[in-house]
Amino acid sequence: MGKLLIVNGSPRAPRSNSKRYAALLREYLNSGADEYNVTEKRHREICETLGRYDGLVLAFPLYADGLPVTLMRFLKELETYEAEKKPVVHVLVNCGFLEPEQNDTAVEMIRFFCKSNGFLFGSALRIGSGEAILDTPFVPTVKRKLKKFAKAVDEGGNKLLKARMPLTKKMFVGASAKFWEAYGAKNHITKEEMQTMKIEG
Ligand SMILES: Cc1cc2nc3c(=O)[nH]c(=O)nc-3n(C[C@H](O)[C@H](O)[C@H](O)COP(=O)(O)O)c2cc1C
Known part of the structure; x- marks a missing residue:
């Protein structure tokens, strides 16, 4: 079992860009990571295992400048999770538009969730042009940032990173x-x- 849990919050989790970003992140992490797709709808069961993890990475797409409802449902369950040891929460968000800053509100929403529910907020990687970049010659740009993000997650650090196509x-x-x-x-x-x-x- 890994030290990290990556939660894929995309409604199309098994075929999502979030899944592709999570797969790259796992390549670059030193820590072992387990993965959970919110589409499996085993939220309660998964929340009960959280005490085993040091870090929780929420990998999700930007939906209408905010969080997809599939992820919100998971967070609703997480709100009721009570334990002495809570994992540090990290964010790996990607959006369709070019600017990574489009994701800022979603990052703030998770930060607020953490503050309200006694979780430490760790690092965030905001990916602009996230729908497209992985299938273009610009893929090294996003891989470089994923490596930095992986290092920050491994160390439980506090980094705010961004990546986009240089266009x-x-x-x-x-x-x-x-x-x-x-x-x-x-x-x-x-x-x-x-x-x-x-x-x-
Ligand atoms: C319902 C819906 C709402 C979206 N809203 C935004 C948005 O507000 N801003 C944006 O840049 N991209 C938006 N997108 C694009 C997604 O963030 C983008 O396609 C992302 O790569 C999907 O990731 P996934 O495959 O992990 O679900 C939206 C897509 C959908 C389907």
């Missing part, structure tokens, strides 16, 4: 539009159809 906003928006238009075309959906609020039908 201008204009270039990023252009490349994203091209990607999504091609993706739509592959699924027989036009740009105009994607720009409507209609999801189905």
